Amino acid sequence: MALWRVRATVDDRPGYLSVLTASLALRSVNILAVQVHTTEDGAVDDFLVDAPDQLTEADLLAAVAKGRGRDAFVARAEAQGLADQPTRSLALAGRLVHEPDSLGEALVTLLDATEVRWRPQGGDLPGFHGGRMTLTDPAGGSLEVLRALPAFTPAEFARAQALVEVATAVHRRHREQVSLLLPDGAEMVLRAAGPDDVAAVGEFHDECSPATLRQRYPAGVPVDGRLRRLLEPAGGLTLLAVAPGGAVVAMATLLAEGDLGEVRVLVADDWQRRGLGTALLRRLRAHAAKIGVAAVVAHIGAGNAAMLRTLRRVGAGPIERDGAMVTVTLRTAGPRVNDETPATSA
Numbered sequence: 001m002a003l004w005r006v007r008a009t010v011d012d013r014p015g016y017l018s019v020l021t022a023s024l025a026l027r028s029v030n031i032l033a034v035q036v037h038t039t040e041d042g043a044v045d046d047f048l049v050d051a052p053d054q055l056t057e058a059d060l061l062a063a064v065a066k067g068r069g070r071d072a073f074v075a076r077a078e079a080q081g082l083a084d085q086p087t088r089s090l091a092l093a094g095r096l097v098h099e100p101d102s103l104g105e106a107l108v109t110l111l112d113a114t115e116v117r118w119r120p121q122g123g124d125l126p127g128f129h130g131g132r133m134t135l136t137d138p139a140g141g142s143l144e145v146l147r148a149l150p151a152f153t154p155a156e157f158a159r160a161q162a163l164v165e166v167a168t169a170v171h172r173r174h175r176e177q178v179s180l181l182l183p184d185g186a187e188m189v190l191r192a193a194g195p196d197d198v199a200a201v202g203e204f205h206d207e208c209s210p211a212t213l214r215q216r217y218p219a220g221v222p223v224d225g226r227l228r229r230l231l232e233p234a235g236g237l238t239l240l241a242v243a244p245g246g247a248v249v250a251m252a253t254l255l256a257e258g259d260l261g262e263v264r265v266l267v268a269d270d271w272q273r274r275g276l277g278t279a280l281l282r283r284l285r286a287h288a289a290k291i292g293v294a295a296v297v298a299h300i301g302a303g304n305a306a307m308l309r310t311l312r313r314v315g316a317g318p319i320e321r322d323g324a325m326v327t328v329t330l331r332t333a334g335p336r337v338n339d340e341t342p343a344t345s346a
Helices: 016-025 057-066 085-098 100-111 154-175 195-207 210-216 224-231 276-290 305-313
Strands: 002-010 030-039 042-051 070-076 115-119 127-129 132-136 142-146 178-181 187-192 237-242 248-257 260-267 295-301 316-322 325-331
Touching: 002 016, 002 057, 016 030, 016 042, 016 057, 030 154, 057 070, 085 100, 085 154, 100 115, 100 142, 100 154, 127 154, 132 154, 187 276, 195 224, 195 248, 210 260, 237 276, 248 276, 260 276, 276 295, 276 305, 276 325, 295 305, 305 316, 305 325
Parallel strands: 260 295
Antiparallel strands: 002 042, 002 070, 030 042, 115 142, 127 132, 132 142, 178 187, 187 237, 237 248, 248 260, 295 325, 316 325
């Protein structure tokens, strides 16, 4: 027995797929997997089949024609084709998370394409025609995916677009990662948080003293579920400061709803008063302005003088006191604070 890939278009009418499969069955062809692509010209049926060794490409094409199939494409298949399409797509998406520059190779595998060519910006809009598909390259420009046969279908274009969206998200996260040199000479990486950071952020909280945690969480330290939500706040952003060894040593969160936002900062005890809180707040303030947040507030304990100085450094506006708590409003636009100013708090 031999593996073949068979693709044909049939009228999108009841019973027509069964006619095609019956024609293949009469030649002892075993269908291992099937995908149906809906198009304007009819239903494109894509089969992975196991056929007797003596059957040739011409024999399979004849079986398709007798089964009322048209625009047939037949080619030998490899064993990896036995993996179902969702599994293949998820595996490729997982690879992109770890290797964001492998989008071209992933598209070749996903679409059984011949090659992928990069084009500069200003080319064709995303779309497909025949064996040519154009996609937006997250790194800039566009990608032209080519194969001789069969022609691309809307379902394949949708899958390719989904893969591009994964690559775009990964590239965006990498672009948001910046290196930071603290006034005391220590190097740090600031980057957006994600769901994979739950364990590292949990360890970071374990390293903070009870007093530091009380200042950040007056209502109690969050458990895993709430902590996970803090890493990807709806409509907002959480930034992490990562030391050279890979440990998280500070985090800052922007919670946004409409045109209002709230910022919260936590810095490990050994890293306080070294400028981390200032650097994180500046970036959250800039992000808030970019997404259209008109005002950002910070709620801190009235005795947290170090954090209050930091907020003033990054542009604090009105300050209101309510018992043991102070609410500080940050401007999201206005005079730029000099990034060269040494930070001595938070």
